[in-house]
Amino acid sequence: MGAGKTTAIRAISDVAPIVTDVANHDASVAKARTTVGLDYGMLALDNGDRIRLFGTPGQARFDFLWQILAREALGLVILTDNSRPDPLADLAMFLDGFAASLDTLPCVIGVGRLDSHAHPTLDDYADLLEARGMVLPILAVDVRQRADVVLLIDTLLGQIESGLERN
């Protein structure tokens, strides 16, 4: 929550994102509004294909949505907010929630607000993944920067390109 899903989608979507933000009443998160449904954006490609971008609520009570979206997804971007009280616990929650899909679903972790909140470090995130026997790209991002969001997508495409069938 507060990691910038809506902002990330807005950065690259061809259409104005459809957002379902409402007033935030969670005092632990310093933001006025938060997503309670799905954020939606879309990329219309030159070959006629359309890539749909879904931002799911970060709260664990919405994890039923995660399974539905992961089923047909090309890739998954997990955005964490390093200013949150326990970002590693947030990541662990997402890893648990998407555990059934992560064996096959390309995934990248974007860590936000690392410049103002240096801990946990990217190495700490890598430690957490290693302890779970997982290897995923971990990038420091500012989702207000389109280039950072594009880099996240590029990292997903790289995983697809390397040919998942080879393992």
Place this chain on the structure above:
Amino acid sequence: MLRLGAIGLTPKDVAYVRALVRLFSNTDKLTWSFTEQLPFDAVVTDRAGRAADPGWFAAFDGPVLTLVAPPGAPENDTVAYPVHAEQFRAWLKLRHVQRAHTPAPAPQSSPVQQGSPVHKGAPVAAPERIAPPPVEAPVSAPASAAVSDAKPDAKPDATPNASPGQQVRPGQRRFKLRRWPSAAQLEGNALHLKIATLMVRNAIGTELLAVLTGHPESECRRFVDTLHRAGLLVEHAAHAEPAGLAAPTVQATDGAPAAPPVRSGLLASLRRHLGM
């Protein structure tokens, strides 16, 4: 300019190959040109073409891409019918990169009449001076991956699952990340990030890394060596690269639910769209 020829293909396939070479040489800045006249740096053929004149192919010392009909297990230097443009493109890029890093071969003698069209059922004569057969012996892919900590630039036969008598080029040795590198190791370098990303889910060799990144294999190997020295890699069983150059797909492994297949054309289109 590298010269690609076709031996024993139907006129339809010759036209298709010619068009693809022209397309990819332009879009990928590859120095391939399609020609019907010797000498060839590489040739495309099919099963019938090879069978019609095995002597010529045994004598030819360049890469040979064989178009094969499904079903059939992937093999070195093969692309299955129907010919997928991305597979053909990957083969051109692989051979382009390899050729850029190997000395030029001796001039070929003339096994084909100058200007003669190449078509199915018209095998060519063997060259008078025969070069030794290619040393790139194919390597079988074992059913299960082996893991070791062998150094990437160690002798190829140190690879644990290489079949006896078969040679694995260093660039075909496959490594996979065991842990995501630190920011210091990535050095904010786009190539390093790309290589690490490509090694997240798959064991991959520097030959294929060079193809997928568009950078020289030597650059890729340098970073792979760095990752290895940091203890971040595990080696998997040797695997011939071209078999892995099939169009990327997402498939189920070990009973996991299958993700939908992904068309490589879709990825290219998405990259263009985002200005990558």
